[in-house]
Amino acid sequence: MKAIQLRPYQIKAMNAIQGALENGQKHIVIEMATGTGKGLVLAKTVELLHKQTISNVLVVTNKLESKENVESNLVSKYSDSLRID
Secondary structure, rough: OOOOOOOHHHHHHHHHHHHHHHHOOOOOOOOOOOOOHHHHHHHHHHHHHOOOOOOOOOOOOOOOOOOHHHHHHHHHHHHHOOOOO
């Protein structure tokens, strides 16, 4: 998988997620405008969690397109340990 450079606002979102996790939050909502790369931020966050041996991440979305976007960002790297329903 080609390394992808995140935009500054995407890095800020990831830092906020990481901070929330470090503060013990277990339920986190990501809210970003259409086309700003929520799927990519989520994929990179899952990658970070995977490196920290956190293996279960639940993603809830109301659109099939969002699910497919997250899936395409993750499946090539984690196809052996990824289950998407």
